[in-house]
Amino acid sequence: MAKMLLGFAALLQYASAFYVPGVAPIDFAQEDKVEIKAVKMTSSKTQLPYEYYSLPLCKPENVRIAFKNLGEVLRGDRIVNTNYDVRVGVDQECTILCTQSITTDEREAFVKKINEAYTVHLLADNLPIATKWKLEDDVTQYEHGYKLGIIDGEDVFINNHLELNIKYNKEYDDVLGEQYRVVAFEVSPKSVATTNPGDDQSCSIDINDKHMKIDGSTAQITFSYSGTDK
Numbered sequence: 001m002a003k004m005l006l007g008f009a010a011l012l013q014y015a016s017a018f019y020v021p022g023v024a025p026i027d028f029a030q031e032d033k034v035e036i037k038a039v040k041m042t043s044s045k046t047q048l049p050y051e052y053y054s055l056p057l058c059k060p061e062n063v064r065i066a067f068k069n070l071g072e073v074l075r076g077d078r079i080v081n082t083n084y085d086v087r088v089g090v091d092q093e094c095t096i097l098c099t100q101s102i103t104t105d106e107r108e109a110f111v112k113k114i115n116e117a118y119t120v121h122l123l124a125d126n127l128p129i130a131t132k133w134k135l136e137d138d139v140t141q142y143e144h145g146y147k148l149g150i151i152d153g154e155d156v157f158i159n160n161h162l163e164l165n166i167k168y169n170k171e172y173d174d175v176l177g178e179q180y181r182v183v184a185f186e187v188s189p190k191s192v193a194t195t196n197p198g199d200d201q202s203c204s205i206d207i208n209d210k211h212m213k214i215d216g217s218t219a220q221i222t223f224s225y226s227g228t229d230k
Helices: 002-017 070-075 104-115
Strands: 036-042 092-101 119-124 130-134 140-144 149-152 155-158 161-173 177-190 220-229
Touching (some): 104 149
Parallel strands (some): 130 177
Antiparallel strands (some): 092 220
């Protein structure tokens, strides 16, 4: 019993000394950047989590790791920054995140994780991303994260375009003016074979176009995103 109490006291001491950044919600002003962070990939089939950048996704030049709380340290979660540029009150047009060249081993890693039904987890102001589904009788269902890809028979497709939807609660401050707090973070993942690039990383896609199939001929993948602000 004494050993248990000693261990618990040591854990509390460690927790009290640990800085917890960003736990309280942040007040944003119009056009402020909402940083999108990545947590990990998980699968109910394998029960083995992987770090977000264990696959060749669009990686910043300088990857920063930020633990939110002690629980995430103990679970081994690595919260990292991403290249998404999302602004409060600004609808995000189709934007290319990056075009990633992949090796044969990396292509096989994508296929393996999609076959194992891996889900990707992102955060916006520490709120987890969720996929919104419309079921029969107009019933809405939410699923944590979004699927890395989809399978149709023996064909494997990657979700390489994200339609992001961040919802805010707006309040007025006598000094600061209109202030926004993130209250929901939703995503509609898409698999698109053709991303038509424009100027300054802009793009256009046709969601009715062919899906982005990963097979033996796949040498690169273009990742893109768009967003609505509410």
